[in-house]
Amino acid sequence: MRGPVQEVFKAIVDVVNALQKSTGGSCVSTVNNPDILLGQGTVGAEMMEQMRARGSELDIIIAPCGSGGLLAGLALAFHGYPTKVFGVEPSKGDADDARRGRLQKRRIDRVELSTIADGLRCPVGKAVWEVIKRPEHVEDV
Structure with missing residues (x-):
């Protein structure tokens, strides 16, 4: 750094x-603690609850990737449901570490990016990578 x-x-x-x-x-850790990961997944449970109250379901979720906690939590919450989960990240510089990692089939552990956006400067955490790398959890990044 x-x-x-x-x-x-x-x-x-x-x-x-x-x-x-x-x-x-x-x-x-916000990205390497299983309890925190499950906690971030409660966002997905709340989304499901609100949609069911309206008599509807979500077709897709597009979530920011950053260090991966929210994306992985949502992916786990919606696993087994028809809702598809996608991660998004900027293509500028090294900010697309999750996308590159999936293409290279390995976790990218360094992000060299000059930005004030803190979430873009963090690599995807080790624990959340185990979720994000799997297409059965995250459709694509």
């Missing part, structure tokens, strides 16, 4: 690590 944004990110990580050490606390 390089540049002012990466320096700030590193400083934040250093503070979090120091707090963990001094308090004995935990740091919960």
